Amino acid sequence: MTPIDYYIHLDNIHLKAAIYIVLAPLLGGLLAGIDRKLSARMQGRIGPPILQPFYDVLKLFQKEKIIVNKFQNFNVILFFVFMIFTGSLFFLGGDLLLVIFALTLAGVFFALAGFSVNSPYCHLGAERELIQMMSYDPMIILVAVGMYLVTGTFRVDAIALYDKPLILFLPGVFLGYLHVLTIKLRKSPFDLSMSAHAHQELVSGLKTEFSGTTLAMIEIGHWYENVLLLGIIYLFFSFNSAVGVAAMLLLYFLEIVIDNTNARFKWELTFKSTWVVTALFGAANIIILYFAIRP
Amino acid sequence: MFLRKSPWIIHYDATSCNGCDIEVVASLTPLYDLERFGIINMGNPKHADIFVVTGSVNPSSSAVVRNIYDQMPNPKVVVAVGICATSGGIFRECYNVLGGIDKVIPVDVYVPGCAARPESIIDGIVKALDILEQRSREFKKLRVESQRQEKKLRRYRLND
Numbered sequence: 001m002t003p004i005d006y007y008i009h010l011d012n013i014h015l016k017a018a019i020y021i022v023l024a025p026l027l028g029g030l031l032a033g034i035d036r037k038l039s040a041r042m043q044g045r046i047g048p049p050i051l052q053p054f055y056d057v058l059k060l061f062q063k064e065k066i067i068v069n070k071f072q073n074f075n076v077i078l079f080f081v082f083m084i085f086t087g088s089l090f091f092l093g094g095d096l097l098l099v100i101f102a103l104t105l106a107g108v109f110f111a112l113a114g115f116s117v118n119s120p121y122c123h124l125g126a127e128r129e130l131i132q133m134m135s136y137d138p139m140i141i142l143v144a145v146g147m148y149l150v151t152g153t154f155r156v157d158a159i160a161l162y163d164k165p166l167i168l169f170l171p172g173v174f175l176g177y178l179h180v181l182t183i184k185l186r187k188s189p190f191d192l193s194m195s196a197h198a199h200q201e202l203v204s205g206l207k208t209e210f211s212g213t214t215l216a217m218i219e220i221g222h223w224y225e226n227v228l229l230l231g232i233i234y235l236f237f238s239f240n241s242a243v244g245v246a247a248m249l250l251l252y253f254l255e256i257v258i259d260n261t262n263a264r265f266k267w268e269l270t271f272k273s274t275w276v277v278t279a280l281f282g283a284a285n286i287i288i289l290y291f292a293i294r295p
Numbered sequence: 296m297f298l299r300k301s302p303w304i305i306h307y308d309a310t311s312c313n314g315c316d317i318e319v320v321a322s323l324t325p326l327y328d329l330e331r332f333g334i335i336n337m338g339n340p341k342h343a344d345i346f347v348v349t350g351s352v353n354p355s356s357s358a359v360v361r362n363i364y365d366q367m368p369n370p371k372v373v374v375a376v377g378i379c380a381t382s383g384g385i386f387r388e389c390y391n392v393l394g395g396i397d398k399v400i401p402v403d404v405y406v407p408g409c410a411a412r413p414e415s416i417i418d419g420i421v422k423a424l425d426i427l428e429q430r431s432r433e434f435k436k437l438r439v440e441s442q443r444q445e446k447k448l449r450r451y452r453l454n455d
């Protein structure tokens with residue numbers, strides 16, 4: 001029995017939530033560190049140590065807090081809380097639809113944080129963040145719909161215990177999800193709203209006005225989010241936990257390769273390409289599935 | 296303690312001839328790879344710990360230099376790169392040049408050279424880390440002290 005199977009079968013939900021809340025940021029930070037190291041190697045550099053993201057965040061806690069107005073931090077705290085809430089819902093085996101709505105809510109608070117300050121760069125980043133949300137949300141909902149059509153339930157724990165490989169039923173949905181995963185992980189070509197590499201055009205985008213502890217919270221919130229996104233990949237391969245973990249790691253590696261081999265898209269192209277992919281792969285997959293499984 | 300492991304820099308070109316800028320950017324390339332020390336070029340004063348300035352200051356850039364410096368959260372250090380930034384260099388006598396960066400903001404590390412070589416820039420930034428660390432300790436002491444004062448004021452209801 002692998003640790004993941006053990007976790008799924010755990011009965012005590014308090015313990016389950018505690019494991020998630022403690023382990024997710026550690027895992028997320030480690031993934032971010034590996035990401036930076038691999039990116040550096042792909043560019044022919046040595047790269048920072050694997051624990052670099054943790055150093056960054058711990059440093060931010062030591063810095064002075066510069067607060068422009070009080071709504072700024074309020075929104076970031078709400079983003080952080082809802083991100084943990086979303087992840088906990090998912091890892092406690094809750095309703096997949098609810099998870100997606102809570103995820104959207106967290107995203108909205110994040111964009112609001114950008115709009116709550118006066119910096120034009122923040123506003124630009126927040127606008128782009130909203131455009132990104134408009135692009136990826138339909139596809140993420142289709143993921144839930146597709147899983148429901150196959151398994152007959154929206155509950156994550158039931159989907160995780162489904163014995164047939166979901167990927168065989170939902171290959172199109174999976175491809176669509178991979179496309180939006182690049183947006184959600186904030187990788188090139190879709191790192192429009194707050195990339196550190198875009199600093200000539202929009203400074204740090206949405207994050208521009210945030211410093212110290214608040215910035216650290218944004219970072220940790222994203223680690224939680226990344227773990228959740230990888231968890232959704234796992235659902236596609238949940239018939240066998242070893243295959244699931246292998247798929248998660250492989251696809252994360254693929255995202256790093258994509259990140260390092262693509263230039264940034266304009267927002268129009270991001271929007272159009274995502275909706276085309278959603279219609280072409282996601283919706284088509286659902287329609288075919290619907291007619292195939294109709295009695 | 297963690298400041299020396301993850302210093303983020305902001306780079307500003309005050310009135311440089313662009314020679315030193317190229318060298319600063321060169322030290323971020325794969326050959327010199329500043330990121331192995333955890334150093335990232337942030338381009339955002341609110342996220343930065345180290346302010347790397349190249350070139351001398353003139354009346355129009357001095358306001359910008361001061362503005363960037365003021366926007367950086369404490370603890371912070373300033374590294375002046377190139378002989379222009381340290382003293383004004385060959386442009387010292389020009390009618391529009393005020394002098395080195397230290398005419399406007401306090402400078403902690405001076406990196407000479409025209410243009411400063413990437414090796415010496417990296418050396419300067421690594422030197423700045425020690426100062427940053429010391430600043431951070433002072434800053435922490437200051438913060439504790441200010442909190443204590445605030446509490447005292449609140450006790451006597453003096454803050455309103």
Ligand code: SF4
Pocket residue numbers: 310311312313314315316349350376377378379380384408409410411
């Ligand atoms: S020190 Fe030399 S290279 Fe650097 S800005 Fe001055 S003149 Fe240019």
